[in-house]
Amino acid sequence: MGMGKPASSDAAWTSLSWKPVECDLRVASLGDDEGFSGMLSLEEVSGTEFSAAIIETEDVTSEPTQQKASRKKTKKKTSGSPVKPTVAIEMTEEAEDIDMSAWECLELDDALLRSLKALRFTSPTEIQTRAFNPVFRDRKDILAASQTGSGKTLAFGLPILNRLLKFPPRQDNEATPLSVLIVTPTRELAMQICQHLRRVADGTSIKIAECVGGMAIAKQQRVLRSHPDIVVATPGRLWDIIQEGEPHVCDLSSLQFVVLDEADRMISRGHFKELDMILGFIGKSAPASRYQTLLFSATMTSMATPKARPGQRSSSTLQDLISRITFRSRPAFIDLTPETRVADGLSESRIQCLPEEKDAYVYYFLAKHAGRTIVFMNSIASVRRFHALFTLLQFPVFPLHASMQQRQRLKNLDRFKASDNCVLVCTDVAARGLDIPNVDNVVHYQAAPTSDIYVHRSGRTARIGGNGLSLMLIAPAEQEAYRRLTRDLSHSVAEFPVDTALLVPIRKRINVATKLDRLLSEDKKASAESNWFAKHAKEMDILLDDDIVPKTASATDDDRARRNQQFASMRAHLAQLLAEPLIPRGVSHPC
Structure with missing residues (x-):
């Protein structure tokens, strides 16, 4: 909603004073670039009149416009995920007509249902349906395998968010203890999980934060000082934070969930040692009877790898990792990997x-x-x-x-x-x-x-x-x-x-582009070597022998001009080939 000036007078407008307002710590922790970039509060002032206009939400994007970019050209961006526009909880007339009856089999909080409706998630996927009750209702540990793209993030995200909403964690002096720890192999995946969970938890008080490499230490500390309910972390950065004794992450007295997402991939990326130490720390710091462990993988075969025989050196397999987890009870197995192992479509x-x-x-x-x-x-x-x-x-x-x-x-x-x-x-x-x-x-x-x-x-x-x-x-x-x-x-x-006939003009284009790319690469490499020799010779105050200096360093202006002319000629030839249609005019051929 856009806010206009008071209708009374410009003087009345300029006479209005600022008033302190409360601010969500989640916003404050994001820093200047990502936090206080918009209005925090709107309050009607007596004695004034306002005009307002509705801005179409479809036109709102998270990407800055070119005009904004030019005004803030010199401002350094902060690392981490950008703040995305939150999903409006107010339902449009079109959204009100969406049938959400498929979710009735799950005991979802109304706030989550509203978010799912706003996101047009009209029905749960199979892995989401199968995982919800064992996690939320039965409080079981689970080992789940489902193919890529089946909705695994919300398979653990929905029952976790539902649990936090229906059974809020205790608070000591307004500081919410850590309730959920999600470990995932890469920074990109961690930020993606945070984004998905924030969209579904929009309109609730649940705070979610990432803990990943590449984020400035000062910013990471600010984020964790806001006491997020859920922390999504990569193994390396999480172990570093634990070793530093960060209070919020190290206090696991109220931990309810530990999630290992893409667990098989974490093993393949060489994170086994860090995961082993993290699991050891959790086992010592949190009561095993209190928290649930949820392990998700793309395949169940890696979970079925036999353990090493006595005296045999154990390999860093997923089964080896599972053997080091302290489960509350016998975990529930959910295997939705298809026999064909690839998607039906x-x-x-x-x-x-x-x-x-x-x-x-x-x-x-x-x-x-x-x-x-x-x-x-x-x-x-x-x-x-x-x-x-x-x-x-x-x-x-x-x-x-x-x-x-x-x-x-x-x-x-x-x-x-x-x-x-x-x-x-x-x-x-x-x-x-x-x-x-x-x-x-x-x-x-x-x-x-x-x-x-x-x-x-x-x-x-x-x-x-x-x-x-x-x-x-x-x-x-x-x-x-x-x-x-x-x-x-x-x-x-x-x-x-x-169609081999189409390969003829394609091969011509590929051949010219390959030759041009090779010459450009050689020229770039030779120039880099020449600059390296020249720089170090100047620093040592010596003259270089002609046998040492690459040919490009001793090339004359005419040599360089001929080389640039050759590049220009090849580029023009390639542009001419690319301008021609693959199928000659007058020839009927599908492409």
Whole structure:
């Protein structure tokens, strides 16, 4: 709602004085950039009249406008997730007509039902239905496995939030003790979980905070000093906070829930030692009979790994982790992994090709199937090469890998989500857990090392009843990996149909772009080496031998001009090829 000036006079407007108001500590803890950026309170002043206008909520976005960005150009942004507009609890006439009867089987608090209705979540998924009563009503520990995209976050989030609302935790001197500790493998997933829980808990007093690497220590301390009810943390940062003796996290006297989300992935990422120490600390600090342990995984097979025999060295498996958890009683098992292990709406396909042909086939696939596409690579070097090549080919492509700064990773994810036709090229850092909605296609540029990784990658599309397409590019050296994959999946994968006539112009574009990319990379590398030698020679006050200096350092102006002219010529040639249609005019051909 926009507020106008008092109708009385400008003098009356300027004569109004400021009045102190109470502020939610959750807002205060976010810092200047993310906290006090809007109005905190509105109160009618006697003797004045106001005009008001309704602003359409559909036009409100969390992204800053270009005008705002220019005004605050020099202001440094804080790390962490941005504050998103809260979901309006006031229901529109359209929202009032939404049928929410599917939720009646769960004893949900009215506040949660209102949020679910506002979010258009009209019915629970199977994992959400199966997990709710064992967690909320029966107070059981659970071990749950469900495929990617099945709604696991709310499967543990809803019963936890419901418990906190119906049975509020005790408060000592207005300081709410920690009630819920959620551990998850990556920063992005932790922030995603916080976002989902905040949206559902909107309109309640429940406070949720992340505890992740990359967040400034001072800000992390401010967030925890606000005494959040729920802390979502990555293993490394959580253990650091515990070792520092942070009071809110270390006081587990009122702990009600411990959640290990994507537990199998945490093991595979090398967090076993940290998890073991965290579980040991929880076991010593919190009464085991009081808190519930909820463990979620994408597969149940990793839970069934046999324990090591006496005298045999134990491996860091999920079963080994489970054996170190102190459960209240025998945990309930919920296994919703399908026999096929991939989503029903997923169409799987493959192309047998040579390694040097893969770029052309990816180009062909993107030309035939528009939409949001994720291309998975097995190495960071491959991601960088692909990103550079397909940028030259004028594809909107965004890289994502573990060596990138967190801010850049989040920015690329946001750009990918904002476009209807683009490519995200990544390593397996994005294969699990991240909420990337409406992904149409997944391309396995290199064969997945295991069937689990293949399932996790493919699970980025065809989520929650949707449809999607998965394509594997299989080189001769990857045939054995493909045979293992089909054996584990218990089904073969159909050949992807390819029109070889369309590959002719595509290969021309790929060849020119590859040569240009290689020359640009060589020039960039040589320039970096030249600058390195020149810098250190200047610092040591010595002259460099011509045999040591790279050729680009001793190149004449004419040499550099010829090289730049070569780059410009190749760019023009590539632009000409890209301007031509893949199908010649007058030729009838579907594409």
